[in-house]
Structure formats: structure tokens, C-alpha cells
Amino acid sequence: MSFFLETLLGGLMSGMLYSLVALGFVLIYKASGVFNFAQGAMVLFAALSMARFSEWIPGWLGMDNLFMANVLAFVVSVVVMFAVAWLIERLVLRHLVNQEGATLLMATLGIAYFLDGVGQTIFGSDIYKIDVGMPKEPVMMLESVFEGGILINKEDFIAAFISALLVLALTVFFQKTATGRALRAVADDHQAAQSIGIPLGRIWVIVWCVAGITALVAGIIWGSKLGAQFSLSTVALRALPVVILGGLTSVPGAILGGLIIGVGEKVSEVYLGPMVGGGIEIWFAYMLALIVLLFRPQGLFGEKIIDRV
């Protein structure tokens, strides 16, 4: 029982991390109809920038304070991600308005390659540590309830907490601020939004900035777990079924989808994996999403697509 709960909790934690990446997808898709394959590359880029700047800044300023170095690196990385967002809008998306979905998809793939290349050229291609002071040691919980209790990583706990905080902040931003309302208006109908005076270009820059920040948060959390390295860019591929499961246009869907996929992956790996040779995590999520698609083509929470295929 306690083993099952441990697996479940582990799944929920990693699910939270998936939903962080999935959020980036959903934000951009909602606002501009672009399926952003570069989200993974953005996570990698952000993580590399965070890792390297927190390493370089103490040297440049001649100080020796880990906390200050991290704060400064975070600020610099935010600026870097804003610059990336602005450049993407300016140089790519602006020229591809009204193109087909496939073309836009390919363009974001091109961006992904470019970001991978630039990131590794500037920041180097080794595995870098991100040390934001996350506690690594595991703790025991609920010892009074079960014999032996449940082993939990404090780090995972904090990560899940940060993710929840970010989601909350995003929800407030979307629901309560004028910019958030403008973003939702653009998501509903580009033309109508434009006709009441919402500047599309600026909205897109804002959306990519927000996606950049989620990428940065995801990059820091993933990076402090696994190290900032090239394999981070494949995280996006792991998060894709999450968006499909939850629905491409739904923020709560991304969260719940992430949790479902996270739990499903872990539980299936532990209980089903040994039967078929293990390593099924990778495709299990996709199969789960595929089965959901067959019954609900718009995903669990997506807007209903009213056309027959």
C-alpha cells in the first residue's frame, strides 16, 4: 500500500513538471494558434542561461553570494527570454501570419533547431549544475498511518509547490488583468480582437514572453533535478501527450492532463512494465492520449471542435 502511494505521489510530482512544460504549449496555442514545438528548446535555452549566468555573474562582479548570484542570473535569464520572444515574433511569426498549421509547425521546429544551436554555442554543451538551494534529502511522511511511511523527495515537493504557484499567478493574470483579457480576446477571435483595437503583434510578444517565463521556471526545476543539458529539450516531447490529453486550449486541462499522465506513466511502468520488458513510460503517455482522442477528439477539456471529420 505504501509502495503504491509512493508511486502515485511520484507520478503526481513528475506530472506537475510535465504540466509546467505543457502550459507553455497551451498559452501560445491559445493566443496565436501556433503549435510551438520550440517549447522544449526554450526550456533548454532558459536552463542553460540560468546555469551559466549564475556561474559567470559572481566572477564578473567579484562577489561570493550564492543567493544574489541566483537572483541576478534569474533576472538576466528573464531578460534573455524576453529578447528571444521578441525576436521570434519580429523575425518569424510576423512574416508567417495566415500560413497553414503545418507551415507554422515547421517554422517552430526550425526555431527549435536554431535555439538548440545558439544555446550550445553561447553557453557550451556540457552538463551544468543549477543550484538554487533546493533541498535534496528525502523525508518520511505519514509514518503514523502506514508501517514504514512514505519516502518523498523534498525537492519534488517544492517543485510541485512552485508549479502550483505559477499556475495560480497565470490564472490571475489571465482572468483579472487587462492584458490577460486582451490575450483571451485574441485567443477567441483574432479579427474581432483586432477590430476593437487590440494590437495583435504586441499580444503575441507578450504571450511568447509568458511562455518564455514558464520555460524558465520549468528549466530551473528540471535543471536542478537533472542538470542543464541537451536532453532537456526532449522534455517537450514528453509533455506533448499532456496537451493532447488535456485539450490544446485549456489551462486547467494542461494541469490535470499532466497529473494524469504523470501518474499513469509511473504506475504503468511499475506494475505493467516488467511484463513487457520495461521502458514503456515513453509511449504509454502517447497511447493514453491516443485512446482519449478516439473518444473525445478535443481532449478532456478542450473547446469542442464542431466539425465532422
Place this chain on the structure above:
Amino acid sequence: MFYRENGQFKTTYQSDQQIFPIPQDRWIILGIVAFAFLGIPLLVDEYLFRAILIPFLILSLAALGVNILVGYCGQITLGAGAFMAVGAYAAYNFLIRVSGMPALGAILLGGLTAAAVGIVFGIPSLRVRGLYLAVATLAAQFFCDWAFLRVKWFTNDSSSGSVSVADINLLGWTIDSPTDKYLFCLGILVVFSLAAKNLVRGSIGRQWMAIRDMDVAATVIGIRPMYAKLSAFAVSSFYVGVAGALWGFVHLGSWEPAAFSIDRSFQLLFMVIIGGMGSIVGSFFGAAFIVILPIFLNQMLPLVGDLFALEVSIALVSHVEIMIFGALIVFFLIVEPHGIARLWSTGREKLRLWPFPH
């Protein structure tokens, strides 16, 4: 001046409906094919065969298959690499498990297996479309990656996980030298592209295009979407599967599942988009572009580095390479979203008016 169809009158339906109605086209194509068969083996050295020409031929066959699905039937797929893998591994299993199986037969059977798997993974296309479908096809990719890595039966219990095939023997013709391999692939490619060209201008190709352009309207005029979509998946997967079997048997000789990873799928989709969606000749342009570009960058970058007296490390070259690759793809999409095939057809229009454009 020379490329003009004035004064060529078609007097029979047959001459009006042939593949290349303009004689100039016909002769040019025939000339290119003849040159590819007879001229190139005399002119080209072994490195060029191995590094450029054979990959180009096989990948254009795969791109042709992807183009049938993406360009003609409008179903985006990100799982092409998986179908290449299915073709390669199925062909391998047919070759070693059925005694006396000729290699060419194994390759074609591999293609048929890929077609069957393609139909299975095409079923979601009946319910979902567009980007959702693209992600659904990723399921095929990851599932196949896993299956060929973990299920030992497919790799004949080889301990390292890689499988290898001896040189192909075709009716007494042992295909071992690069020239032989090149000719073998070229022969298959010519037959398959001719078939594709005929498929897409026939009834079934028109059904695909109708589904692509507007599926509701297509259904109204009596096209069965299920039949049209699944047949597109089947034909496309067959082409891709045969290409995969060739990639394994002829180009690599021995391979691992990593040879058909998701990067391969992306690469094939790039070929189709850059070459031109819904164009047979575009598949060749796309394949040529994607095959040659990395090699070109790889050769050029150290030279550019020398020019500025910079020390260029191998790692840096590979990073700058993918950087330029990504940038070029974005650039291409912006400048010519319809692909190289569109440039080609504009060029032809210009040529028809040359030298008096008014």
C-alpha cells in the same frame, strides 16, 4: 524559345492524357533518367555515392511517401521514421526467417508490413485532424522505437540490439559496390516515382486531394473519407517502408533503432515542406536540399573559420550547423512557403516566355 508548346496539337485522348504532355518535358525527363543511369556511374567517385547520392535516392523515396500523405491527402504525420523502421525490421525478419527469400521480395514485403501498420496508426485520422493527428502519429514513432529496442524477437535476439544484412543478391547480380547500390536504388526509385505520378493523377489521387482541400465537400460528392484516408496512409507507409528497408539493407548494412528516430521523421517532413507539398518533383528537391545542406555546412564552416583565423572545434561546428540549418528552414518558409517546387514552376513559366516576355 525552345521550351514552348505552341503548335503542338493533340489529336488523340491518349496523347492529351499522357504523363508529360509537352514533348520537351518528356525528353528532358528521359535525358535526366538516362544520365542518372549511364552518365553518373562514370563520373562520380565512391565518396559521393556513399555520402550523397545513395542517401539522396533513398530519402527521396521516403519523402515521396510522406508527400503522398501530407501533401496530397493533407494528413500531417510526424511518425514517418517509425514506418521506415517497420519496413526495415520487417524486411530483415522476412529475410532471415523465410528460407530462400530473395532480398528484393523481403524489401517489398517489408513495405507491405509497413503499409499494414500505417493503416492501424491511420485510424485516428478518421476522428481527429491537423495538429492533434500529428501528435497521434508521434505515438507510432515512440511505440516503434520502443518495440524494436526492447522486443528481442524483432532483432532476432541479437545481443547488441543491432542487426545486419549481407550484400543483396538480385538474380545473380551481387550488389556490393557503391555503383551497384546506386543503380539498384535508382531503379527502384524510378519505378516507384512513376507509379506515384500515376497514382496522384488517377482516381485515387483525386480523391486524396479532394479530402485535403475540403473533406465535407468531398464526402458530399461521394468520396468515402475512410477509404481515401486509409488508402493514403497505406500507400504512403508502403513507400516509406520500402525506403526504410533500402536504408537498412543498402545504405547502412547494419543498423539500430536509433537510425529511424524521431529526428528522421522531422527530417522527412522538412523535405516535404521545403521541397513543396503536393508535388512529386518537390520531394526530390526537398531530399536533395536536406541531404546536401548539412554536408555543405560541415565542409564550409571550418573554411570560414580559417578565413577569420578562428580555431573551430568539432563541437562548435555541429552546433553552428544545426543553428544555420534551423535558420535556413525558417528563412525558406518565410520566403517561399510553397517550397522549391513553386520556384521550379515559376521558372518554367518564365522559360516559356523567354526571350520575349511580353
